[in-house]
Ligand SMILES: Nc1ncnc2c1ncn2[C@@H]1O[C@H](COP(=O)(O)OP(=O)(O)O)[C@@H](O)[C@H]1O
């Protein structure tokens with residue numbers, strides 16, 4: 160079954176069209192990789208799915224669990240299970256990570272009409288997850304991402320993913336700025352979250368990440384469209400032949 | 410400037426207010442002379458206006474227009490309304506000094522928590538003390554300012570508190586100003602002396618009882634912090650929406666002492682805190698933090714003058730304004746470093762968060778440095794909430810208002826975190842949260 164259906168999506172930024180009729184279907188419980196050269200519109204697509212302001216959708220639609228995603232506020236999308244792991248997670252001085260996590264989790268639960276977590280239950284859950292991800296307790300007391308290394312920021316994104324249990328995770332260039340060890344820890348965290356109830360979109364322009372998070376399906380994006388889809392072997396093919404062959408096709 | 414040339418709109422009305430108040434003003438002889446001179450000094454300018462440099466951004470003549478008649482002495486009904494207003498700000502275990510419409514209300518005050526080293530008298534009692542040659546000094550200050558002069562002329566009462574040398578107060582002392590009047594003015598003047606090696610926390614609050622609306626408050630405090638003493642002074646200003654509050658505070662700090670002042674203003678149509686500090690003893694530390702939380706057409710002004718008169722003192726001023734709708738915030742900070750005041754370390758920072766395009770923030774830092782071996786500086790920023798931070802929070806499930814509130818809290822937290830006492834800091838955070846929750 161399709162979790163996310165994007166049909167003929169056209170998106171403009173500052174009067175310039177970036178996505179030119181993009182069509183993509185993400186299956187339930189599957190890991191989809193989106194590969195493509197810099198500037199092909201991968202981040203734009205992830206932002207539009209998450210609801211970032213500043214993008215004008217001039218055509219097409221996005222259905223998430225059959226509902227019109229574009230009609231929802233970003234926070235409604237989060238509560239319904241959309242999670243974007245940012246390529247560059249922002250630093251928020253003065254907002255303690257713990258406070259942020261609890262506020263966000265309870266806001267999502269409230270929006271879904273669920274009971275808010277009690278403080279002990281919440282703390283127990285966060286401790287469990289941070290232990291798995293090798294996140295020290297004092298990191299959680301600091302401001303969100305303040306003074307975190309690149310690897311710590313990415314681990315903090317994975318921690319949130321584990322805490323919020325979204326049904327769709329979008330990972331935008333999760334490997335950027337990470338050394339192999341940091342990448343392995345983050346990828347292990349992501350792999351632990353693979354489940355039949357969760358789909359993932361792994362965005363990358365290097366094949367390297369896909370050695371650690373092995374996709375079920377691979378899509379190639381070029382110039383604002385999906386130009387080819389295939390199995391995981393497509394990633395290796397691209398590694399050998401490069402993106403040039405698709406530049407004309409697009 | 411030549412003040413004699415300034416047209417004085419408030420002249421006749423103000424002088425009739427002064428004349429009408431005579432029967433209510435304590436002190437005869439020399440005290441009465443001081444009041445007359447102070448009133449004459451006020452009349453030379455009238456309500457301060459934009460052509461007086463210190464009042465450039467807070468033009469009371471335009472914002473306030475007139476000097477209201479003195480509020481009557483509170484009657485039983487007013488005291489009852491004041492009593493219910495106090496309940497919401499009372500701190501458990503704290504001594505309470507309550508002034509209602511500028512008059513000490515003994516029946517609402519509670520001195521039980523004060524240790525023996527603390528004495529409290531009323532300004533009225535001291536001013537009426539026959540044979541006390543020094544009593545007139547209570548109305549005099551080094552700083553000259555029209556509103557301070559008006560306060561000297563019309564002060565009806567206040568508290569005179571002395572914390573004896575070496576006395577350490579374990580719980581705060583509350584000074585609570587309650588307005589019960591509608592269109593009337595109050596003038597109070599209080600004194601606090603923190604003795605050598607003493608320690609105290611003073612929490613000052615200005616609130617309105619039910620029915621108090623367009624009143625004018627003019628409260629002054631004269632505070633001295635002795636050598637090796639510590640004072641933490643926290644002010645929470647929550648006046649009625651139509652009220653005017655001009656507060657003046659004058660501090661003298663001794664050697665090896667620490668004074669920290671925190672002010673948060675969320676009430677009042679027009680408000681100003683003008684605080685004058687003289688660092689008169691070496692190796693002392695002054696920490697000032699201010700927060701303005703303003704909306705609608707509120708106007709809030711924090712004006713600080715820090716005078717480093719001796720070597721080796723540190724001063725820090727840190728101001729945050731959160732401005733919604735058409736609110737207007739003013740920060741003026743002047744640091745004076747006298748020729749002898751070598752090794753002075755004085756810094757100020759002011760930041761404004763504009764939640765609306767129509768809000769306005771003015772800041773005027775001034776450094777007057779006459780010594781050569783000093784480290785002084787200032788900085789100012791003004792801007793909206795950061796969109797990328799807002800989106801991050803919203804993408805994690807926070808609705809727009811909640812995401813904004815979290816970022817605003819973090820912003821004012823940079824000033825609130827300076828409050829060392831956990832209980833008081835939590836109290837101030839709760840007050841800021843309350844303001845945020847009431848945002849439409
Ligand atoms: N905010 C923006 N303003 C203007 N152009 C933008 C903006 N964001 C992205 N673009 C342009 O859109 C195109 C796609 O960018 P992006 O989605 O970041 O690609 P990718 O993530 O695949 O590298 C690029 O040409 C980029 O310059």
Ligand SMILES: [Mg+2]
Nearest residue numbers: 201202203332
């Ligand atoms: Mg990108």
